[in-house]
Amino acid sequence: MIELQGVQRVFRVGDQEVHALRDIDLSIAPGEYLSLMGPSGSGKSTLLNVLGLLDRPTAGRCRLFGRDIGDLDDEAQARVRRQSIGFVFQSFHLVPRLTTAQNVALPLVLAEVPRAERNERVRAQLAAFGLADRAEHRPDELSGGQRQRTAIARATIGRPQLLLADEPTGNLDRKTGADVVEVLEKLHDEGLTLIVVTHDPDLGRRAHRRLRMVDGRIVGDERAPGAHDAAR
Amino acid sequence: MRLAEELAFAAQSLRAARSRTLLILLAMAIGIAGVTLLTWLGESGRRYVTDQFSALGTNLVIVLPGRTETTGGAPPLLGETARDLTLDDALALQRSDAVLRLAPIVAGSIAVTHGSREREAMVLGSTAELLAVRHLELGSGTFLPAGDPRRGGAECVLGQTLRHELFGNAPALGEWVRLADRRFRVTGVLASAGRSLGTDLDEMVVIPVAAAQALFDTEGLFRVLVEATDRDSVARATADCERILRDRHDGELDVTVITQEAVLSTFDGILRALTYAIAGIAAISLLVAGILIMNVMVIAVSQRRAEVGLLKALGAAAPTIRTLFLWESLLLALLGAGGGLVLAEVASRVAAAFVPELTAGTPGWAAAAAFGVALAIGVGFGTAPAVRAARLDPVAALARR
Numbered sequence: 001m002i003e004l005q006g007v008q009r010v011f012r013v014g015d016q017e018v019h020a021l022r023d024i025d026l027s028i029a030p031g032e033y034l035s036l037m038g039p040s041g042s043g044k045s046t047l048l049n050v051l052g053l054l055d056r057p058t059a060g061r062c063r064l065f066g067r068d069i070g071d072l073d074d075e076a077q078a079r080v081r082r083q084s085i086g087f088v089f090q091s092f093h094l095v096p097r098l099t100t101a102q103n104v105a106l107p108l109v110l111a112e113v114p115r116a117e118r119n120e121r122v123r124a125q126l127a128a129f130g131l132a133d134r135a136e137h138r139p140d141e142l143s144g145g146q147r148q149r150t151a152i153a154r155a156t157i158g159r160p161q162l163l164l165a166d167e168p169t170g171n172l173d174r175k176t177g178a179d180v181v182e183v184l185e186k187l188h189d190e191g192l193t194l195i196v197v198t199h200d201p202d203l204g205r206r207a208h209r210r211l212r213m214v215d216g217r218i219v220g221d222e223r224a225p226g227a228h229d230a231a232r
Numbered sequence: 233m234r235l236a237e238e239l240a241f242a243a244q245s246l247r248a249a250r251s252r253t254l255l256i257l258l259a260m261a262i263g264i265a266g267v268t269l270l271t272w273l274g275e276s277g278r279r280y281v282t283d284q285f286s287a288l289g290t291n292l293v294i295v296l297p298g299r300t301e302t303t304g305g306a307p308p309l310l311g312e313t314a315r316d317l318t319l320d321d322a323l324a325l326q327r328s329d330a331v332l333r334l335a336p337i338v339a340g341s342i343a344v345t346h347g348s349r350e351r352e353a354m355v356l357g358s359t360a361e362l363l364a365v366r367h368l369e370l371g372s373g374t375f376l377p378a379g380d381p382r383r384g385g386a387e388c389v390l391g392q393t394l395r396h397e398l399f400g401n402a403p404a405l406g407e408w409v410r411l412a413d414r415r416f417r418v419t420g421v422l423a424s425a426g427r428s429l430g431t432d433l434d435e436m437v438v439i440p441v442a443a444a445q446a447l448f449d450t451e452g453l454f455r456v457l458v459e460a461t462d463r464d465s466v467a468r469a470t471a472d473c474e475r476i477l478r479d480r481h482d483g484e485l486d487v488t489v490i491t492q493e494a495v496l497s498t499f500d501g502i503l504r505a506l507t508y509a510i511a512g513i514a515a516i517s518l519l520v521a522g523i524l525i526m527n528v529m530v531i532a533v534s535q536r537r538a539e540v541g542l543l544k545a546l547g548a549a550a551p552t553i554r555t556l557f558l559w560e561s562l563l564l565a566l567l568g569a570g571g572g573l574v575l576a577e578v579a580s581r582v583a584a585a586f587v588p589e590l591t592a593g594t595p596g597w598a599a600a601a602a603f604g605v606a607l608a609i610g611v612g613f614g615t616a617p618a619v620r621a622a623r624l625d626p627v628a629a630l631a632r633r
Contacts, residue, residue: 054630078544079547081547083547089630093545096248097245109233109234110233110546110552158547
């Protein structure tokens with residue numbers, strides 16, 4: 001599903017070049033549950049952004065869902081993000097003036113799903129994420145766990161194939177974080193390809209494939225039944 | 233994204249920043265109301281003046297001594313007039329069948345006394361025809377007697393104000409007044425006519441033209457007012473006047489013949505230009521409102537960087553982001569313009585209720601123009617911030633500050 005060959009990402013900071021990604025070769029199959037770990041500044045988030053088409057690599061080939069993303073223009077990339085990719089962020093990124101239902105509905109609004117169908121799907125999605133009674137609340141009236149669940153509901157309402165989570169538990173306490181991880185893993189069980197960037201070793205160990213990055217390079221690629229798989 | 237969704241999204245953003253939105257709407261409304269009201273005032277003024285002119289009769293042809301060439305040279309100043317325009321010249325114009333009636337005029341200023349009271353007044357020497365030609369109305373008594381205009385009688389007709397100043401509440405008809413060293417009997421008093429074209433008829437005294445010529449010791453007329461038989465014969469009357477006077481002046485055309493309509497259209501043009509100038513000055517406030525809209529949109533974009541990043545991550549392409557922000561500035565401009573029009577309409581109706589000379593209600597084209605301008609402002613000042621939002625790098629926009 002994902003094929004990276006010799007991918008580089010170089011930033012210019014003043015007159016210095018910063019290599020966020022160096023020669024990344026990576027292949028990810030559909031349905032994988034993958035964790036991405038490493039120290040700060042090792043390029044984890046940059047890799048995630050490249051996979052999510054938010055960032056373009058400076059060099060190298062990047063194939064996603066069988067298409068070379070170098071060939072896609074902005075509009076086509078936006079369409080891929082809309083149809084196939086979901087994002088979950090550490091700081092949730094809910095639109096503060098919109099209600100829970102409206103935040104969750106955003107991807108369907110962008111995809112021009114008719115109102116009736118949209119309302120139905122949002123209602124079902126809120127119910128599935130235990131947010132039915134929070135539909136008309138605004139983000140500042142929600143707890144941290146409810147916010148992240150809203151964000152995950154939003155990321156998955158468009159039925160993407162790939163879910164990218166950047167420190168999804170970073171802003172949550174342990175108990176709430178565990179709840180959110182459970183939600184993500186349930187989605188993976190239903191067939192979603194899940195990639196999680198994290199600092200938390202316990203969370204990282206739950207994935208069945210664990211990548212370690214240092215200085216823009218992948219230094220470890222471990223495949224073993226994770227804690228999540230073992231529990232099944 | 234569908235149009236309805238875009239509008240709803242933009243409207244919700246504006247509602248979220250309520251006080252900021254209201255202030256910008258107020259600024260825009262004041263700008264639009266200002267331009268509309270000033271244009272309306274100018275229009276009202278123009279209509280008032282042209283109505284005043286039309287009241288004098290559009291069949292009027294005015295003959296002035298001296299020639300004002302329309303090409304080259306300075307306008308003739310004092311002393312350049314080759315020949316006087318005489319009373320006989322004026323009477324000769326009667327030969328044209330396009331001329332219904334005419335009134336020669338000699339004008340001057342002189343002290344009018346009655347008993348111990350003395351007033352400096354405008355003296356108009358003319359004939360009985362003046363009453364009809366200038367659409368004057370008598371308050372009481374009779375106007376100048378008809379008859380040979382070359383014979384100057386000793387009758388005079390006073391304006392309302394002058395009558396009051398000289399006689400107070402005492403009756404004036406049949407009394408004698410003194411103009412310089414001559415005595416005139418008051419035969420009539422004009423009805424109050426108010427100001428007409430800068431000359432206050434109420435402060436004038438009208439005497440026979442020959443008497444005025446003697447009083448000011450002049451052969452020359454100030455002008456001749458000629459009334460054409462109807463509107464269609466104005467051009468023919470003009471041509472006849474020029475032909476007759478050229479013949480009488482040894483083939484030289486040394487008079488100027490202007491029509492009431494020409495004067496009217498000149499005034500009309502001047503007042504129209506003035507209206508546009510005033511509106512143009514008021515339009516500066518619209519420029520300010522536009523810059524305020526731009527400012528508020530720039531702030532909105534920088535405050536909502538994360539939201540823009542999120543929308544991009546959710547699959548919104550740059551044009552969608554641009555449209556969303558453009559709608560916000562357009563809504564601000566259009567709603568503000570709507571408010572401004574309502575404000576102007578109400579203000580103009582209230583003002584017209586107190587000042588009857590003003591036409592009630594703003595002109596219809598003002599509404600169309602206001603919305604056109606609002607559209608231009610919304611797009612013109614909203615594009616730069618919207619483009620800036622659309623260009624934001626999603627990774628940087630999403631990164632925590």
